[in-house]
Amino acid sequence: MAKDIIINSTVNEARIAVLDNGSVSEIYIERTKNKGVAGNIYRGKVVKVLPGMQSAFVDIGLNKAAFLHVADVYISDMDHFSLMEDRVANEIDDEVDVDENGGIKEKVFVPIEELLQEEQEIVVQVAKEPIGQKGARITTHLTIPGRYLVLMPTYDHIGVSRRIESEEERERLKNILLSIKPDNIGLIARTVSEGSEEQELRQDMDYLMRIWSKTQNHSQQGKVPSLIYEDLDLVYRILRDMTTDDVKSIIIDNKSTFMNMKSFIREYLPDLKMDLQLYENDMPIFDYYNIEIEISRLLDRRVWLKSGGYIVIDQAEALTVIDVNTGRYVGKRNFDETVLKTNLEAAKEIALQLRLRNLGGIIIVDFIDMEKEEHKQKVLQTLENELKSDRAKASVVNISPLGLFEITRKRVQDSLTKTLSEACPYCEGRGLVKSKVTTCYDILREVRRIAPYFSKKRIFVEAHSEVVDNILNYEKESIDEIELTYSIDIEIKPNDKYHLEHFDVIPLEKM
Template sequence: EISSPYFNPSTQIEDLLSEGQEILVQVSKEPLGSKGTRITSYITLPGRYLVFMPTVDHVGVSRRIQDERERKRLKEIVQAIKPSTGGFIVRTASEGAESDEIRNDMEFLLRLWANIQRRKENLPAPSLVYSDLTMVLRVIRDILSPQVNRIVIDSKSEYDNIVNFMNAYMPKQKYEIVLYEKKEPIFDAYGIEVEIDKLLERKVWLKSGGYIVIDMAEALVAIDVNTGRYVGKRNLADTILKTNLEAAKEIAYQLRLRNIGGIIIIDFIDMDREGDREKVYQALEEAIQKDRQKTTISKISELGLVEMTRKRTRENIARMLGEPCPYCEGTGFIKSKTTVCYDLFRQIERTASELGGRSILVEVNPEVAALLFEEERAAVEELEQKIKKKIVIKGKTGLHQEQFNMVEV
């Protein structure tokens, strides 16, 4: 994306940008799978209450601030104190903020932009001109809300950073900041370790006994809803409705928790009653209001399917915490032992005439070897008669279930 300081829509882009020309850009999306980094010259600098956009002239208010009087108040504050150039987005955290808090945030962002401009002039391209706050301080800046009472951290240096940051940029925010110093790991003490393990599981159980299954593919994410152990106390339609309503809330939570983005297809349990489909849709729509990422949803079809999109700016948690399985190469399955046996038989037939010895030594995975000695023993003997060679089977630890080696002896 190229902003107006570099690009006039009425001019051909090749007349404005040339090889070797230096421009200031910002990473807008991190690499995702095979897709590279996305960059833009529309610079945005986030603060606690505002986002500064030096290349545009616009004042907007977060859609999450729904009170019209508050939206008007905040917009008027920003318009009254903003400089003649540059634009601002009023963030959700600004709701209820006083004008001096917003002014301080604006002044900080303007100083930051001036510093970036100075650094840009003194650095050769390519160079890192500015890097955002550390992850810990970004959480403090972007996620803290009135619903948070206490911040607990087990690092003395990060504790000091948080205290200094809040004193400097959020002096009126009163949160209890605690340095955790107990022997028990902080993730164990607060049950975080268990939750992290759950993040990598496909199946998520619902309190009612139903469950959802999350499958992530290259093109989209599919989420299936099932009643599981839940049979209900009334009729089947009520059981399905209750499970779907609970699933709608859990799905919205899991999308945020796992940072799942892109195209999402939800397969709710089929509902015959139009009113039930509308209730589930409303429950899902209400649940995604808590999401900071831009999300859109379609109405539930007669088949119980919902199409969703959620803005994706970085890898999901599963890809950040894990890597493709080297055993199945990310497919989620491998050939069965029986299939491997018959792959082996066909390969022996192909190569038997090329092997000069009287016998063929076959090295296979120990579990495949056990199957060849037992259930498939008759098939091995039949093949020996066909190729007129002895087949010697040896289990070899370390071989992949699908792997085998053959040598003449």
């Protein structure tokens, strides 16, 4: 499938969209003032060791201390391999098949208090961005990605991306890695390395070794905490990680960045066969390719399907819930076929929305109930097939007894929705505000509360005009009853500048 990469680059922000045959399939945004830290390597200091959680907090110079779990602590003694083998595949872009070089060693649990002490200086890499109230997730297992390879300077093993399916090609790449890798250094062949010659892989490894040498030098000098290796900016990460054979062109609207990209390609990616174009039209590039409207839709909870059905996406702190509905679609044959068609269409759209919105962690999907087991399997197969094209590791792990599809997707940073929006200052993120009727009754209760203390006086009420209309149209009897009971006079004034929930009840001296 032919892909185009569209880049909108300014001084403050870079936005990148991937088009599959003209349709938006992925969107990435990076802002200068809130630049991501995933992939960066820091020289940090342990500030707290928590044996009860088998974790530690490490100061790496960010706003919050970073979180380090015992499973992410590298143990140089290979007889105490800990859980490192299980975590390698989750710390780089590609799924990997790690070659154990001599069999699987027994995994031995080593308490974190035996590995780290407070005030200890350590070198760590950010595995996950700070998300919500949580600090960054870090690891002492370092990985430096290149064009074809991932260098693992602390992990003496080799691996090949599982997305390279040919066993013959996998064996060829393993043999090349064994012949070129330095002692005590690990290498992983990325998906894009399929078909590459030894010379190309060796050049990439030499480049990564130069980076590691500089990183080592920085790690031995300067203050603590400090940044000792910074991953590439978004635009150059896209060049490094996403320019595969199915990408036919990259189009960018910033001349300065365009020239820098050309220089980057000449120096680091000389074998890249890519049509790099400078966009020079007056119309904004994201408007020209109809990307801007797609970004605005990513903030909507409801996503309509072509059939007339729709899905509703609700993102919580720990998980995302997706509900599927038939909507306006009534089908042509019978109910079971209508449900199946809606669910199949929804499965494809859900996989797309996970990529577009960068939704990660636990995702629960409530498809429309299906009576036939074969229909459930069709939906499951469709969903799994669509998730295979996701660059992030995503899989369906279970179908619950209630028919809920449970999905996990690797989460490294905040979702696009969190990047583009913030909690509503009025509802404080609830997504709801009090109804006009509820606010109306709040006002009447407040008036009743203070009325006994201000007999024969006037009480002034000011609220939003819609709330005032509700009081005057539907609660006139309540107002009359309060005035008669407490011998007061109530004056009500509308104010459109007020929020629907806000009101003032002020006692005055005279009636």
